[in-house]
Amino acid sequence: MTAPLADHRAPLPRPTRLSEVKGWFFTADQLLFDWFLAHQQAAGHRGDLLELGAYLGRSAIFLGARLGDGERFTVCDLFDSPAEDASNTEEMAKSYATLTRRAFEANYLAFHDTLPDIVQDLSSRVRDHVADGSVRFAHIDASHLYEHVHGDILAVRSLLTGTGVVVLDDFRAEHCPGVAAATWQAVTNEGLHPVCITGTKFYGTWGDPEPLRTALLAWLAGREGVWHEVQQVNGAPLIRISAKDAREPAHPVSRYRPAQGTRAPEHVPAAGRRGPARGPLRRLAADWLPPAVTRALVAARRQRAARR
Structure with a gap:
């Protein structure tokens, strides 16, 4: 067939x-x-x-x-x-x-x-x-x-x-x-x-x-x-x-938005983080990446910090 x-x-x-x-x-x-x-x-x-x-x-x-x-x-x-x-x-x-x-x-x-x-x-x-x-x-x-x-x-x-x-x-x-x-x-x-x-x-x-x-x-x-x-x-x-000089609004597309009743991905507290404070690119990644990817990135950062 x-x-x-x-x-x-x-x-x-x-x-x-x-x-x-x-x-x-x-x-x-x-x-x-x-x-x-x-x-x-x-x-x-x-x-x-x-x-x-x-x-x-x-x-x-x-x-x-x-x-x-x-x-x-x-x-x-x-x-x-x-x-x-x-x-x-x-x-x-x-x-x-x-x-x-x-x-x-x-x-x-x-x-x-x-x-x-x-x-x-x-x-x-x-x-x-x-x-x-x-x-x-x-x-x-x-x-x-x-x-x-x-x-x-x-x-x-x-x-x-x-x-x-x-x-x-x-x-x-x-x-x-x-x-x-x-x-x-x-x-x-x-x-x-x-x-x-x-x-x-x-x-x-x-x-x-x-x-x-x-x-x-x-x-x-x-x-x-x-x-x-x-x-x-x-x-x-x-x-x-x-609105020729305006910025486009953020796009809270559904697959990258935490479902209702669930917690947003955890982020490393500022006091325990080395390097500069969380900037626009990191905020953008947290807003747009799927939660599973964000959690994996956070876990990797914590492992690197623990080895230092």
């Missing part, structure tokens, strides 16, 4: 940093994803996460590390499947010729122990797989065609909780006028409230935007390297944000 073709394919390279995963997920948006998700959790707003359009997984990897207990993360993408209309098929062939589910899964599993719930289907069918009113944070980055983006926005409106946040990618890119049209139509006609924008993404809610705007402005006031201003759009404030 011939083995499946997948068994003979060479393994894909495993990225070790989020920056090694191809995609367009810039510092300002990493900071904002982090802030919105943390703010929701601090406020007790529970719910699932959703991404429509995953490319090779860069933003999905980021989102997957921020799931709360009992929350579900769903990724919906066509991956290798053919689109059902000629225009969408042409767009996929032109923009995502190397896109495969296998590459997405390999990238995601380089950082996480388990995959999200993957729906390999048209984004228009996401409501067949996700319950209405269950999602607290949704990222729309699938088709760039107006009809599809408009449908994705309406679907997400039904899927979000009352305090849920939606993020729309490429809302101002010159090659994606359909995204811009669908986004601002949702603002003027569908009750979507803008909260903030970056150079690539729009953040909004169908809930009350004022608590989000107020909390976000307070956070921005203390952020080094992040510029912002407030403009009036459609009779309401809109925060414009740029």
Whole structure:
């Protein structure tokens, strides 16, 4: 019996940093994803996460590390499947010729122990797989065609909780006028409230935007390297944000994060350690290396110290 073709394919390279995963997920948006998700959790707003359009997984990897207990993360993408209309098929062939589910899964599993719930289907069918009113944070980055983006926005409106946040990618890119049209139509006609924008993404809610705007402005006031201003759009404030000089946030990816109820790896006390105090590189290693590796390194250091 011939083995499946997948068994003979060479393994894909495993990225070790989020920056090694191809995609367009810039510092300002990493900071904002982090802030919105943390703010929701601090406020007790529970719910699932959703991404429509995953490319090779860069933003999905980021989102997957921020799931709360009992929350579900769903990724919906066509991956290798053919689109059902000629225009969408042409767009996929032109923009995502190397896109495969296998590459997405390999990238995601380089950082996480388990995959999200993957729906390999048209984004228009996401409501067949996700319950209405269950999602607290949704990222729309699938088709760039107006009809599809408009449908994705309406679907997400039904899927979000009352305090849920939606993020729309490429809302101002010159090659994606359909995204811009669908986004601002949702603002003027569908009750979507803008909260903030970056150079690539729009953040909004169908809930009350004022608590989000107020909390976000307070956070921005203390952020080094992040510029912002407030403009009036459609009779309401809109925060414009740029983070060209900011540092990317830390990435607490699940496989390198101590499980709940377990102790973090032990470190040699400063008083019993020779050499300089623990610096940034050592802190980074402790934060990112698997606990078993960290414990082995600590044990080796202790053995060397005992022989001195």
